[in-house]
Amino acid sequence: MAQNVKLRRxxxxxxxxxxxxxxxxxxxxxxxxxxxxxxxxxxxMVVNNALKPIDEIFQFPPRIFVRNPTLxxxxxxxxxxxDTWVPFSRYILNTAIITLGGMLGHVIIASLAAYPLAKHEFxxxxxxxxxxxxSMMFSWTVTQIPQYVIISWLGINNTYAALVLPAWSFGMxxxxxxxxxxxxxxxLIESARIAGASEWRIFWSIIMxxxxxxxxxxxxxxxxxxxGNTGSLFLRNEELKPLQFSLLQITxxxxxxxxxxxAVTFIIAAVPITFFLIxxxxxxxxxxxxxxxx
Amino acid sequence: MTTAKLSKTGREPxxxxxxxxxxxxxxxxxxxxxxxxxxxxxxxMSVGLSFTHFNMLEPPEFIGWQNYIKxxxxxxxxxxxxxxxxxxxxITGPISYFLCLLFAWIINEFKPKMRxxxxxxxxxxxxxxxxxxxxxxxxxxxxYGYLNGILLRLDIxxxxxxxxxxxxxxxxxxxxxQLWLSLGTGFLAFLAGxxxxxxxxxxxxxxxxxxxxxxxxxxxxxxxxxPQLMFGAVMQITMSFAVADISIYLAGNPSVNYAGATIxxxxxxxxxxxxxxxxxxxxxxxLFLLMVGTNKLVQRLLRRVGN
Numbered sequence: 253m254a255q256n257v258k259l260r261r262x263x264x265x266x267x268x269x270x271x272x273x274x275x276x277x278x279x280x281x282x283x284x285x286x287x288x289x290x291x292x293x294x295x296x297m298v299v300n301n302a303l304k305p306i307d308e309i310f311q312f313p314p315r316i317f318v319r320n321p322t323l324x325x326x327x328x329x330x331x332x333x334x335d336t337w338v339p340f341s342r343y344i345l346n347t348a349i350i351t352l353g354g355m356l357g358h359v360i361i362a363s364l365a366a367y368p369l370a371k372h373e374f375x376x377x378x379x380x381x382x383x384x385x386x387s388m389m390f391s392w393t394v395t396q397i398p399q400y401v402i403i404s405w406l407g408i409n410n411t412y413a414a415l416v417l418p419a420w421s422f423g424m425x426x427x428x429x430x431x432x433x434x435x436x437x438x439x440l441i442e443s444a445r446i447a448g449a450s451e452w453r454i455f456w457s458i459i460m461x462x463x464x465x466x467x468x469x470x471x472x473x474x475x476x477x478x479x480g481n482t483g484s485l486f487l488r489n490e491e492l493k494p495l496q497f498s499l500l501q502i503t504x505x506x507x508x509x510x511x512x513x514x515a516v517t518f519i520i521a522a523v524p525i526t527f528f529l530i531x532x533x534x535x536x537x538x539x540x541x542x543x544x545x546x
Numbered sequence: 547m548t549t550a551k552l553s554k555t556g557r558e559p560x561x562x563x564x565x566x567x568x569x570x571x572x573x574x575x576x577x578x579x580x581x582x583x584x585x586x587x588x589x590x591m592s593v594g595l596s597f598t599h600f601n602m603l604e605p606p607e608f609i610g611w612q613n614y615i616k617x618x619x620x621x622x623x624x625x626x627x628x629x630x631x632x633x634x635x636x637i638t639g640p641i642s643y644f645l646c647l648l649f650a651w652i653i654n655e656f657k658p659k660m661r662x663x664x665x666x667x668x669x670x671x672x673x674x675x676x677x678x679x680x681x682x683x684x685x686x687x688x689x690y691g692y693l694n695g696i697l698l699r700l701d702i703x704x705x706x707x708x709x710x711x712x713x714x715x716x717x718x719x720x721x722x723x724q725l726w727l728s729l730g731t732g733f734l735a736f737l738a739g740x741x742x743x744x745x746x747x748x749x750x751x752x753x754x755x756x757x758x759x760x761x762x763x764x765x766x767x768x769x770x771x772x773p774q775l776m777f778g779a780v781m782q783i784t785m786s787f788a789v790a791d792i793s794i795y796l797a798g799n800p801s802v803n804y805a806g807a808t809i810x811x812x813x814x815x816x817x818x819x820x821x822x823x824x825x826x827x828x829x830x831x832x833l834f835l836l837m838v839g840t841n842k843l844v845q846r847l848l849r850r851v852g853n
Contacts, residue, residue: 272759273758273759276758276759276760280652281652283648283652284649284652284653284664287645287649288664288667288668290726291667291668291670291671291726291729292667292670294671294680294681294684294726295670295671295674295677295680297680297683297684297692298677298680301680301683310690312689312690312695313689313695313696313698313699314690314691314692314695314696316692361576361577361580362577364573364574364576364577365573365574365576365577365578367573368567368569368570368571368573368574369574372567372570373567374563374564374566374567374570374571375560375563375564375567380574380578383581383586384581385780386838387581387585388780388781388784389780389783389784389837389838389841389842390784390787390833390834390837390838391784391785391787391788391837393788393790393810393813394589394592394830394833394834394837395584395585395588395589395592395830395834396588396817396830397588397592397595397813397817397823397826397827397830398587398588398589398591398592398595398827399584399588401591401602401823402583402584402587402588402591406583417580417583417584418580418584420577420580421577421580421581421583421584421585423581423585424731426577450569451569451570451573452569452573455573473731476673476675479675480675480676482676485818496675496676499676500676500679503679517677517679517680520674520675520676520677520679521670521674521675521677521680524673524674524675525666525670525673525674528666528669528670528673529666532662532665532666533662535734536665536734536737536738536741537738538738539731539734539735539737539738539739540738540739540741540742542735542738542739542773542774542777543735543739543771543772543773543774543776543777544773544776544777544780544845545773
């Protein structure tokens, strides 16, 4: 240890400034600032536009930052909501059912499946997991036509289940959960088995409490998926459609609704960002185990 | 305890081992039943239907390779959309992958609070879902559009540019918007992976003669986070092949002279507008093979990082 400190002093290596040059710092942080502005500017515009009175939205030349912030766009939105054919609370209820149902079911059944894949040995284990990894290699859009056919066959077309059930079996959630469970010590499970606990019991009282960061992560990722879904492929009844559908409908209203559309865009963006913010540390903890082994 | 130990020996007959592991299968059943219905079966059906003529009303009729022949030899728009999709993938795939890695790497140098803030800024666009509609305001074709407004004021252009109605501009602009959206799950995985790299390895490397941060990145950091690199690659590749929503929203479907058409917009055109499901399935099957093939290829390449 003392030797180490001496070495460090001699070569002027300090832990934080290991191998760092000023020029390199300047270059990288400069690049970071430019790209950071590019990333954040559209979001800054979303916020500012939502707060702009209508005359500022149509100002020339356009200004990014609002001068006289107002909440009138949001109050206009509420007025408009009360006017819709289907009561607006219904859209909110639909979204709550679809996203909550999608999140809860996915977290539970993906965790149930992840536990044996992470901790048991049985025939077919590798092929099952390989299929899940393979499913992450193409997007769901590829399979949406046969999915539509299957959903019609199952008779769940035009119900919440048409959106919720496929979402339960998303591959990435199972993958992340399995990787996270693998790092739990086997001794934890062994001692419970010796005490005579069933697998079902072990899962609920030992595994699940220990993978809390992972189930929060699955829930958030699932929420992001479900939140953006307009359901237009599977839901025909207006009373079943989610909030996102009616919000996007409002933004398509053209010039007359530019102010309300700005408020809507703000809501669409703010909700998932808020959820991510709350769960950020759990998500980062889960992602440390996300790596693919060869 | 028995399930784990006995099956490892591998001496018992398969049926016994399956019976012993019945509780494992039971736990997995709900997930894999749904997985079968909504992922495995659709892929198989897509391949099957691609050899048929199918309009949802009458039963599918087998027509052999006709859909594929028509796609590759007669359908000019498919060739355009294939070309666009490959351009998207070849440009946004590697660039977004590289940017994910670069920003994760730089952000990792900051203190935890700042790190969390920067992570949010770079990751936020990819989770805002349909909020990319804000680009409509930026790209509005008259002088009220933000981009036109700024460029006019700076005298870079003399008159407003119709960004989403000019054939040559559609694809480059969509690529920029796609890059804005693309720092997603892969980016988070890289950030997390960087934090798992053992700090002691950097000190050891410094003593071994690693001189600057670039060498450190190549010889220490990247090999240590190879599993995350592979996961991130899957995420970015899949995303870069699946561009469709932004094209449909910003450029329209069909876009001017199909300049913004991608394989998925073409698929949607046949699948949900013309209800030619057999043909749409052939398009889907080709896209499926492209995505999985590219992923497999890149996985093979990534195994060589730092070797």
